[in-house]
Structure formats: C-alpha cells, structure tokens
Amino acid sequence: MMRFVTWFAQALLVTALALIALPRLYDMAFAPRVAPTYLFYSPVSQEFIYREHHGNHDFVYASESGATYDRPAFEKLLPFIYYKNMDIWGLLPIRIDGQSYGRDTIRDARQVVELKARELPGNRPEIPVYALIDSDPGRARLSFPEDVFVPRDSGLEVLNVDVNRPDPDLTDRFNAALAGAGFAFPARLVAGKQTILKPWDAGVFLVDATGAVFHLTRTGDTPHAVRTPIPADLGIHHIKVTESTRREILGLVLTGDARLFLLTMPGYGLIELPTDGYDPDRMNYKLLLNPVAPTAVYGDDKVVHGVAMTPDYAPRAEYARDVPGTADMAHARIARALFPLTLSLQDGPGPYLRWHLAWSGWAGLIGIALSLAALFGLARARRAPLRQTLPAAALVTLTGPAGLLAVLAVPGHR
Amino acid sequence: MRALAMKEWIKLRHWLGLIGLGHLAFGAWFYLSMRHQFRIEHAEMIYYQANRIGRLFYDDLRYVPLATGAVLGAAQFLPEVLRGRLRIAMHLPMGLGALILAHLGLGLGLLAVVLAFDLGILAGTVGAFFPGPFVASALATAAPWMLAGIAAYLGAALVLLEPDRRTQAVNLAVAGGVVALCHLSAAYNAYDGAIWGLAVLVGLMVPATLRAAARFRDGGTG
Structure with a gap:
C-alpha cells in the first residue's frame, strides 16, 4: 500500500507539471499571436x-x-x-x-479615457499607502511629497517617509478636515492617480463607511475635504481618476453591478455610459471622446462592443463583433485533441497568478484514447498483468498524454 | 532517534555553520543595501517605485532560500548515498519510512529555522524604512521564494536518493519545475491566491522522496 501511495504521489507530481508544461511548449512552438480587434x-x-x-x-x-x-x-x-x-x-x-x-x-x-480590467481592485495588488501630493505647489511641476497616508479603521495616519514615523500634526489636520465634511471611518475605497507625471493633481477620492464619496486635496499643509453629491447608495466598486489638460473629466466611476459613469468637473456630475454586455473583470473599456461622436468601445479576446454617442452622450449607433481569435485555427484543434486536460498558473487580467484547470471538450477523447492504446500496448509488450496496469490506466484516462508521460517517467509500482 | 539526530548534527554542523554565517552576512548586507538606497535617493521616490512601479527592493532575497535548500539537501544526502551510509542506517530497528521521514524532518526543521531568520531579516529591514503595509506585502511576496527553498531541499533528496540515472533526470526536472513555478512572477503579492497550489506540489515531493529512498534500498527496483 505504501509503495502504491508513494508511486501515485510521484506520478501525480509529474502529471501536474506535464499538464502545465506540455500545452505551454506546444503553444510556444505552434500558436500564432492574434491581436485584439x-x-x-x-x-x-x-x-x-x-x-x-x-x-x-x-x-x-x-x-x-x-x-x-x-x-x-x-x-x-x-x-x-x-x-x-x-x-x-x-x-x-x-x-x-x-x-x-x-x-x-x-x-x-479629443481625449481617451480608459478603464482596464487589470486596474480594478481584486485584480491587482495594492499596498494601501498613498502619497499626499500638493495640488497647488506654486511651481510649474508637481513634486512627490514626503507625506503619505495609511487608511486605518479609525482615521487616516499620515507618515513622514523620510523618518518612517507618523506625523501627529498632519494626521490631526487631515482627520479633522474629513470629520468636518462628515466622513465616517473606516474608508471603503481610496482612489487617486499616484504619480506626478500628469498635468495637474486632483487629489484622492475616498468612499466612507456609508458609501458617501469624499474628495480630499492638499495645498501646502492644509487639507481640503469635500463631500461630493455622488449618491451614497451607488455601490461604488472603483473610481479611476484621470487628470487631463481639458479639465472637463475627472475620471470614471464603476459600480458593483457593472454600471459605469463619467465623472465630470466642476460639480462632480455623473453621466451614465453604455455598458450592455460589459464585464469589468474581463473587459477593457475605452471612451474615445471627440466633438462629433464620442464612442465607447469595450471587449475581450472573444467579442468587441462599440456604442457611438451624440456629443451629450445619448447612444446613436451600436455594433458588436466576434474577435477571430485562434480557437478555430488548425493548431488549436490539434491542441484540443492532444491535451484533454490543461493546468496553468497564469496572471490575468492583473498580476495575480491563478490556477486554471481546463477540460478541452470532446476532442480530448482522441488524446485519451491514443494514450490508453499506447499504455496497454506497452503493458502487453512487457507482459504486465492487467491488475498492475489499472492505476496507471486510471491516471491516463483522466489526464491523457500528461498521465502517460508520468507513467513512463515514474517506474511502475510492484 | 536521538542517535540519528546526533549523526546528522555531526555530519551537518560545519555546513550549518557556513549557512548560518552566510545568512548573517546576507542579513547585514541586505540592511545596508536598503539603507544605502534611502541615502542616495529621496525616500518619496523610493516609495513611488516600490508601491506604484512595483520595484522589489528586497529582490536580492529571491534566490537565497533556493540556494540554501539545495546546499542543505546536498550536504545531508550526498554523503549518505556516495559512501552508502544510508544502507547502514537502514539496518537500524526503524522502518524505512520513519527513517527517511526523520532525516527529512531534521533537514526541514533546520531549513525552517534559516528561512524564518531570512523572513525576520526581511520584515525587520523593510519595517525600518517602510510602514506596516509594506512589511505585510514583502512577507507575502517572499512566501513562494521560501517554498522554492523547501522544494530545492526536497528536490536534492529526491534526486540524490534515486539510484537510476534516467529517473534521477526526471526527478531533477520535477524539482526544477516546482522551483520554476515558485519564481514565475516578479510582481509583488502575485501569489496571494495561488500559494496553496504550490504548497500541494511541494507536499507531494515528500512521499516521492520516500519512494526514491525505497528504490535506493532495493537497488533501483520497485
């Protein structure tokens, strides 16, 4: 029994690695790259x-x-x-x-505003430490501040990065400003463009415990907190802040139920954008702004949607098209037959790695049948009893060529 | 068991001394290297690079657990198979499984102490220059590197105990494959949701090593 368990563990290990490596090597050798539409x-x-x-x-x-x-x-x-x-x-x-x-x-x-699937919370790791950029530095270019804040349950903690210690004075000022605006801790979301490579700084948006959205900016050591008129019951999932020289659009607001709004300035106005067929976790959304026909384009590697609008964002024309992809190409058909089961550890849409175990469909039965034929052919040549071959046959039936490779690579149990 | 521990101690003490000194030297260099970066660059720029661009300031640690695991595994099992010492130990009144598990347990325990030291150095150094969320991120980012160290240790045992050259090559590829999966991404926190799968693969290497030991005892059959 012990021998079988240790053989099975080693065979399983080789099978798992083969399920990852074989399709990957095959793709490297034969798969063409197809760009999105x-x-x-x-x-x-x-x-x-x-x-x-x-x-x-x-x-x-x-x-x-x-x-x-x-x-x-x-x-x-x-x-x-x-x-x-x-x-x-x-x-x-x-x-x-x-x-x-x-x-x-x-x-x-013209302006392009984009929200990529990989930018969304849950699709990308984020260290919750945010720079307190001075929005009005009194000079031509923005500069990185020495002060950052960490959202805590009971308030923001402002730290000086030069000494890596809290700054009690700034901490009190920022918390007082937020409290004065009616902010309820803890913050559910902090959103801002944490770079100085932009024409101006819009500060950060914070969603409080009740769902209300606050806009926090800094001038010198003075914080400015404003409760925006954005409805607290909108169920905001993400705010993409974008600062352009046109100063008409502050960014995009995505809700938990996949509605998308253009956030305008001044006044924090919301304009609902077309989202029919939009899946934020898989699709990138691009808004191509121009004075004649602003157009929303969103899609993934399967389909692309387009909605053209009037200058005041009323839909005027729609179109959706399947992306050709590689699924119908000869190499992909062969791959589905050769690799009935594939395992991968891949990123996407963000940097998080995820395990994917995928069954290729009925075509995979060809790979399983060929692998089983090879296994029983070898067993017959070695005059191995059927009972001894059954555990290997079970592994090959479930995994096809990967299992066969494991059976060949790991000497059989007796 | 006590005799076995004494045997391993006598065999490994010099190697452990070297590994310990090496990690102490690395820890000192690691702290000085981080401090040096904060001395030559504005702290706010380092924060930006670390948080937004995703530069790993502790990337020097990446392959240290891997090298440690491989060296410790080789130091523990190479003499056993080269001079046939393991065959002598196999005559002790102890089952093969218990004997090999005791060897692996001792080795993994020593490795765990060294890796815990590395994690302590990482947390202490990052925490000296960055706030708590960076420390948590660094520890999560380094977790697959630690698993790679364990995989390298078990891989060394798996390869060295296997008597058949062809199967030895397969075991080397298996160990290399698991280690490569542990180093697939250079992004911080990339393995947060996938580390369990790596742990399963590394876990499967333990019974695989028992099988290699049984084959060693039986002269490559079974």
Whole structure:
C-alpha cells in the first residue's frame, strides 16, 4: 500500500507539471499571436469600422457594412484618431456636419479615457499607502511629497517617509478636515492617480463607511475635504481618476453591478455610459471622446462592443463583433485533441497568478484514447498483468498524454 | 532517534555553520543595501517605485532560500548515498519510512529555522524604512521564494536518493519545475491566491522522496 501511495504521489507530481508544461511548449512552438480587434465609429462614413487580425501579418480593415480599405483609407475615416497623419497628408482642416476641424481644434477636443480590467481592485495588488501630493505647489511641476497616508479603521495616519514615523500634526489636520465634511471611518475605497507625471493633481477620492464619496486635496499643509453629491447608495466598486489638460473629466466611476459613469468637473456630475454586455473583470473599456461622436468601445479576446454617442452622450449607433481569435485555427484543434486536460498558473487580467484547470471538450477523447492504446500496448509488450496496469490506466484516462508521460517517467509500482 | 539526530548534527554542523554565517552576512548586507538606497535617493521616490512601479527592493532575497535548500539537501544526502551510509542506517530497528521521514524532518526543521531568520531579516529591514503595509506585502511576496527553498531541499533528496540515472533526470526536472513555478512572477503579492497550489506540489515531493529512498534500498527496483 505504501509503495502504491508513494508511486501515485510521484506520478501525480509529474502529471501536474506535464499538464502545465506540455500545452505551454506546444503553444510556444505552434500558436500564432492574434491581436485584439480595434473598433471605431467613423464620423466621416457614419458607421463602425474595424481592424481585425487573422494571425501572422494578415490584417483586415473593413466596415460594418462590408466595405474593405487599405490602411491609409482606413485612417482617413478617423480624423480624430489619426489627425497627425491627416495633417501631414494635407487633409486638414476637414468638414464634418458643416463644422470645420483643424489640427489644433482636434487636439484640444479629443481625449481617451480608459478603464482596464487589470486596474480594478481584486485584480491587482495594492499596498494601501498613498502619497499626499500638493495640488497647488506654486511651481510649474508637481513634486512627490514626503507625506503619505495609511487608511486605518479609525482615521487616516499620515507618515513622514523620510523618518518612517507618523506625523501627529498632519494626521490631526487631515482627520479633522474629513470629520468636518462628515466622513465616517473606516474608508471603503481610496482612489487617486499616484504619480506626478500628469498635468495637474486632483487629489484622492475616498468612499466612507456609508458609501458617501469624499474628495480630499492638499495645498501646502492644509487639507481640503469635500463631500461630493455622488449618491451614497451607488455601490461604488472603483473610481479611476484621470487628470487631463481639458479639465472637463475627472475620471470614471464603476459600480458593483457593472454600471459605469463619467465623472465630470466642476460639480462632480455623473453621466451614465453604455455598458450592455460589459464585464469589468474581463473587459477593457475605452471612451474615445471627440466633438462629433464620442464612442465607447469595450471587449475581450472573444467579442468587441462599440456604442457611438451624440456629443451629450445619448447612444446613436451600436455594433458588436466576434474577435477571430485562434480557437478555430488548425493548431488549436490539434491542441484540443492532444491535451484533454490543461493546468496553468497564469496572471490575468492583473498580476495575480491563478490556477486554471481546463477540460478541452470532446476532442480530448482522441488524446485519451491514443494514450490508453499506447499504455496497454506497452503493458502487453512487457507482459504486465492487467491488475498492475489499472492505476496507471486510471491516471491516463483522466489526464491523457500528461498521465502517460508520468507513467513512463515514474517506474511502475510492484 | 536521538542517535540519528546526533549523526546528522555531526555530519551537518560545519555546513550549518557556513549557512548560518552566510545568512548573517546576507542579513547585514541586505540592511545596508536598503539603507544605502534611502541615502542616495529621496525616500518619496523610493516609495513611488516600490508601491506604484512595483520595484522589489528586497529582490536580492529571491534566490537565497533556493540556494540554501539545495546546499542543505546536498550536504545531508550526498554523503549518505556516495559512501552508502544510508544502507547502514537502514539496518537500524526503524522502518524505512520513519527513517527517511526523520532525516527529512531534521533537514526541514533546520531549513525552517534559516528561512524564518531570512523572513525576520526581511520584515525587520523593510519595517525600518517602510510602514506596516509594506512589511505585510514583502512577507507575502517572499512566501513562494521560501517554498522554492523547501522544494530545492526536497528536490536534492529526491534526486540524490534515486539510484537510476534516467529517473534521477526526471526527478531533477520535477524539482526544477516546482522551483520554476515558485519564481514565475516578479510582481509583488502575485501569489496571494495561488500559494496553496504550490504548497500541494511541494507536499507531494515528500512521499516521492520516500519512494526514491525505497528504490535506493532495493537497488533501483520497485
């Protein structure tokens, strides 16, 4: 019995590693990379157009109505994206809906706001220590402060990073400012863009224990806390803060039920964005802002959705398209037959590694049948009794070639 | 059991002295290295690099447990198989499983002391320059490195005890595979939800080592 247990443990170990390594080596050798589909709404042709990748160097530029283009013609349909090229080609200013748009007009009016799945809490690790950037440093560029805060259950703790010790004075000031604004600890969420590589600093947003959203900024050693009019019952999951020179948009607000809002300034206004078919944990969301047709594009490696809107964000056109991917390619079909069961330790959408055990479907029965045939062929050649082969057969039946490799690599038990 | 512990102590004491000195020297260097970075760079920039860019200031520790586990495993089992000492021990009034588990238990216990020292150095050094949340993150980030050390120790035993060259190569690949999985990501806290799977794989190496020992006793059969 002991011999069987130790044999099984070693065979299981080899099987697990083979379930990880074999498909990975196969993919490295044969799998092509397929880029995601880029979907846009053309304010020129008034329809959705896309760039689709079919592996290797095969790119297709086409429209939802079936027209195909070469790359320059495709770019000319997107003056708010490729305006620098169009300027070089002498195609600006361009007239759309009777309005003329030159290079400078376009540059000042366009903006891209993006929320990636890997940015969401739960998909990325975060050390809860936040810099207290001075929003009005009295000089041209922002600089990193020596003060950071750590949210504690009963308040913020402000620390000086030079000495790694709490600063009681600043701690009292910031907690007093938040208390004065009606903040209830502990904080559920802290959100801000913790970098100085931005044109200005919007400070941080904090969601308190009741769900109310507060905006905290710092000028010198003076904190400013404001309770925003954002409804406390919105169920906020994440706030993406983005500071652009246009100073019209503060960021995006994602709720727990996958509704997404544009956070505007001044006044902390919320504009609900289209989210039909949006899965925040898998999909990246991109809002392409322009003065004619702001467009929301979101998707993953299976499907891409596009919703074009009027300048006041009312939906005007929608389109969804399956991403070609690699699932129907020959190498993928062979892989499904060869590797009925795969195990992986992979990141995605954020840096967290996760275990995935996947069954390839009915095609995997081919790999299992071939592996079992090889196993019984070997057993017959070695004149091994059937009873002795059964544990190995069970392992191969469950795992296919990975189990066969383990049985061959780990000498059989007697 | 006491005799076995004495035998292991006599065999390993010089190696343990070297490992202990090496880790003391590493601990001192690790602290000075961190301190040096805070002396030549503004602390706020180091915070930014550590927290937002994800630079691991304690990355020097990454392969220390791995090297320690491999050295300790080799020091403990290489003399046993090279000079056939283990065969003599197998004549003691003690089952093979208990004998090997006692060897592994002693080795893993010593390794645990060294790894605990490393974690103490890590927590103390990071805590001297960063607040508590950084210490918690550093310990979680270093957890798979510690498992890699245990995998390296068990891998050394698995390879050295196995008498057949072909199976020895398989065991080397298995140990290498488990260690590689422990070092798959360079991001902090990346293994927070996956460490259990690595622990299972490392755990499976213990009965696998018992099997290698049985094969050693039986001259490569079984």
